[in-house]
Amino acid sequence: MLSAQEIAQFTEVCTRIGDEVADESGFVKIRDLLNRFHASVIVRPLLVEGMLASIEERPSNGPQSQRWAVLIDSETYRISDADIANESSSCPLAPRLRNTIAHELAHSLAFRPSEFGITLNHSHGGETKGRFVRSIEHMTEGLSPLLLFTDKALRQLIKGRKTQVSVEELDDLRQRLGISRDVLVARLWRLRVAEDGRFRDSTALRGLGVGIGEWTPDGGARLRSWPLYINFDRNIAPSVFRMLPKQDRLSARTAFPDVDWVLSGGREHKTTFLCEQASQHSNYQRGSWWRPPYRQRRARAAVPFSM
Numbered sequence: 001m002l003s004a005q006e007i008a009q010f011t012e013v014c015t016r017i018g019d020e021v022a023d024e025s026g027f028v029k030i031r032d033l034l035n036r037f038h039a040s041v042i043v044r045p046l047l048v049e050g051m052l053a054s055i056e057e058r059p060s061n062g063p064q065s066q067r068w069a070v071l072i073d074s075e076t077y078r079i080s081d082a083d084i085a086n087e088s089s090s091c092p093l094a095p096r097l098r099n100t101i102a103h104e105l106a107h108s109l110a111f112r113p114s115e116f117g118i119t120l121n122h123s124h125g126g127e128t129k130g131r132f133v134r135s136i137e138h139m140t141e142g143l144s145p146l147l148l149f150t151d152k153a154l155r156q157l158i159k160g161r162k163t164q165v166s167v168e169e170l171d172d173l174r175q176r177l178g179i180s181r182d183v184l185v186a187r188l189w190r191l192r193v194a195e196d197g198r199f200r201d202s203t204a205l206r207g208l209g210v211g212i213g214e215w216t217p218d219g220g221a222r223l224r225s226w227p228l229y230i231n232f233d234r235n236i237a238p239s240v241f242r243m244l245p246k247q248d249r250l251s252a253r254t255a256f257p258d259v260d261w262v263l264s265g266g267r268e269h270k271t272t273f274l275c276e277q278a279s280q281h282s283n284y285q286r287g288s289w290w291r292p293p294y295r296q297r298r299a300r301a302a303v304p305f306s307m
C-alpha cells in the first residue's frame with residue numbers, strides 16, 4: 001500500500017497542476033495538460049483503452065532524452081491531432097477520452113521524481129509487486145478528477161452563493177468542464193478529507209447529497225453506492241445516504257416510498273423523506289463519519305440524483 005503521505009503528495013501535485021493549466025473558468029484543455037506533462041498522444045490499435053509509454057530518444061548529435069506519450073486505442077477513439085489542437089471549453093473532447101488521458105498522465109508522476117518532486121518508497125515492507133501496482137492504480141483513479149475538475153472551477157462554483165447548488169447546475173458544470181458524472185461526484189467526494197474545508201463548508205456544497213443512478217426498464221431507478229457525495233451538518237441526513245454505502249444498485253422505490261416521485265416511476269420532481277442521524281456503528285464507505293445519537297426529522301428534497 002502507498003502511505004498516506006505519498007497519497008497526499010500525489011493529491012497536492014495534481015491539484016496544483018489542474019489549477020495551473022485551467023483557463024479562467026476552470027476548464028482544462030487536454031493539449032495544455034499534455035504540454036504541462038511534456039507528453040503527446042499517439043492513436044493506434046491497442047488491446048486496452050489507453051496506456052502510458054516512455055520513449056527514449058537520442059538525436060545524432062545530442063544527449064539521450066526521454067519523452068512521454070499517452071497511447072490511445074484507435075478503435076475506441078477516432079480522434080486526430082487536430083481534434084486535440086482545436087479543443088475548447090465550448091467544444092470539449094469526449095469526457096471519457098479526457099479522463100483516460102488525464103489518468104495516464106497522472107500515472108507518469110510516479111516515474112518522474114525530478115520533474116514533479118514525488119518519490120515513492122519502493123520497498124513497501126515485503127508487499128508483492130502485484131499488490132503494490134494495484135494500490136497505485138487505485139490511487140491514480142482518484143487523481144484524474146483533480147486534474148479535470150479544478151480548484152478554480154470549484155472556487156467559481158461556490159463564489160458568493162447563498163443557496164446550495166442544484167442538480168441542474170452541477171449537470172451544466174459537468175458539461176462545461178467536459179467531465180462525466182462519475183468524475184464530478186468523485187471529485188466532490190474527495191472534499192470530505194480535504195484539510196482546507198472552504199469548499200466542503202461552503203453554502204453551495206453543504207446540506208447536500210449527490211449520487212448517480214440508472215433508470216430501470218419499468219421507469220424506476222437504481223441508485224449506485226459509488227461515487228457518492230454526502231455533506232450534511234451534524235450528519236443528519238436522508239436515510240438513503242445511510243443505506244446506499246452498504247447496498248449498490250438500491251432500488252429508489254425502497255429508498256423513497258413516495259410512488260409519485262420521478263425516481264420511483266412517478267412524475268413529481270420533489271419528495272419529502274425522513275432524515276436521521278445514524279448510529280455510531282453505521283460505517284460510511286471509505287471513512288466513517290456518522291456519529292450518535294440517532295435523530296429523525298422530515299425534509300423536502302428535489303431529485304438529488306443526476307441521471
Ligand SMILES: [Zn+2]
Nearest residue numbers: 103107137140
Ligand atoms: Zn491506470
